[in-house]
Amino acid sequence: MLMKLAYVDEQGNFHRLGDPRLLYGAMLATRVSLCAFFSILLARAATIAxxxxxxxxxxxxxxxxxxLVLDYPLQQEKLVPCIATTYAFFYSFMKLENLRVQILESDIILFEQLPELHAISSGLKAYTSTIAERxxxxxxxxxxGHGFLVASGIKTINNMLDAACSYEGDSVVLFQQxxxxxxxxxxxxxDDNDVNMESSITYLFSTISAPATIVNLDDYCRLFECRSQLLLKSISNQLIESSSSTSYDKFSKNSIELVHIAKAYVETFILRAFYxxxxxxxxxxxFALVFEQLFHVFAIHTLRNQATDFIRLKLLTAEQIYQLETYTLPDLYTRLRPNLVALVDTFDFHDNELNSCLGRYDGQVYEALMERARLNPSNRYKVHPVWTSIKQNTMSKL
Structure with missing residues (x-):
């Protein structure tokens, strides 16, 4: 039972069946499904908000x-990147799932691509859980204040994502993988060995020129690919020139930078999947235009958070980044405003799934909050019997 690839005989001896690498596939499948789960949780939080x-x-x-609170630019600054990130995560999950099926569930299992699947799934799991929680x-x-109520539904989601950041340990462990x-x-x-040029790392060995100006969607992808390529080449040269005697010491001393490079690689993967x-x-x-606008929001928001890299590597100037975050982003928020509710309705969550007074489909928020308050046993009476008895005793003493 449940021993497709291994069994224990009557003498208690453990035996493997088939290639032991297939056992690894089950763990990868679970990790890939977690990426989808985090995306769904984030979609629920965005829908409620x-x-x-x-x-x-x-x-x-x-x-x-x-x-309306949603008409304030500051509220849009909080929530529109959240929606864009949710869609980006869904697309990256679908790309990762397709890769998993291609490698592990085809007629010929492509064992040579397992390391790539492991690397992407490790980084994506760590990245999506961290960003979704945030x-x-x-x-x-x-x-x-209503968001802090259990009745809002968001606090429960936040707690689940908080725990998810520690699945398989600290996320930095997965980024190091x-x-x-x-x-x-x-x-x-x-070493001039063959590299699978159909994989997600092709761009690392290609000649990429960073766009002078950002006009098309692909310009963002090239920009992030240049960043990832330059960062990896830089750390690779540092490790070669390092005076440390062992590979363990080299990796340990540069682990902070290596985790940063892993995040850059994952961000590039997500952006390309979204593209x-x-x-x-x-x-x-x-809806093509709306999706393009969401892509711009995700790309600029992510770029802004990593502005130091793009400036240091001379891929963008500080003025270009300033223009993007000060003028382009707010304009995108304004353009997307009429479609924000429709974009979360597209997730098609039933009210029972959200379990939220604030995220009701019919918009009857305050009626739902009042009804939830009435269900509280302490609110069964307009005046609690205990208070009545206290008052009566007080009156009798007078």
Whole structure:
């Protein structure tokens, strides 16, 4: 039972069946599914926050009416990157799942590509869990005090993602697995060994020129690929020139930079996966433009967070990054505003799945909060019997 690839005989001896590397495939399948799970949790948090922000009003506008919270640029700055990241994570998961199926579930199992699948899944699991947890917290804060209630549903999501950051240990452990793979591949390339040019690392060994200006979607991909390539070549040269006697010491002393490089590689993978998805969406004119706008938001938001790399490597100037985050991003938020609710409705979560008073599909937020409060046993009576008895005793003494 449950021993497809191994069994224990009557004498208690353990035996393997088939290639032992197939056992590794089960762990990879679980890790890939976790990436999907984190994306779904983030999508739920974004749905709740967007729907509540589309109902909640606060502050008077010049016409004397209260303003929807979602119409404030500061609220859009919190939530629009969250939606864009959610879509990016979904596309990256689908690309990773397709790679897993191609390697492990085809007629001929491609064992030589297992290290690549391991490296991508390790980095993507660590990255998606960390970023999803951070964004779920932003969604909770964006809902104000109500977001802290259990009835909001976001706090439960946040707790689940918080725990997810420690699945398989600290995320830096998984990032180091990705970094080891990248260094190994770089070494193979230096030794003139064959490198699978159909893999996700092809760009690391290609001649890439960074775009002078960002015009097309592909310009962002080339920009991130240049960054990842230059960072990897730099650390590879550092390790070669290092005075440390053992490879362990070399890796340990440069582990902080190696984790950073692994993150850069994962961000490039996600961006390229998102780009491929947006290109397919171009066939549908009704929502192609919206997906392009989401791609721009994700790319610029990620780029802004890693601005030091792009400036130091002379891929972008500080002025270019300033223009992107100060003018381009707010303009994208304004363009996306009419579609924000529709973008989260597309996830098609039932109210029972969200289990949230704030994220109700019908928008009856405050009615749901009142009903949830009524269900609390302590609110069964308008005046609690204990208080009545205390008052009566007090009156009798007077």
């Amino acid at each position: 967007i729907r509540y922000s589309a109902v909640r009003r606060q502050g008077l506008n010049p016409s004397g009416k209260e303003t 964004f779920s917290q932003i969604c909770r804060v964006a809902c104000g 990705t970094a080891r793979y990248l260094l190994k591949v770089m070494q193979q390339a230096d 491929d998805g947006v290109r397919k969406a171009a066939e549908h004119q009704s």
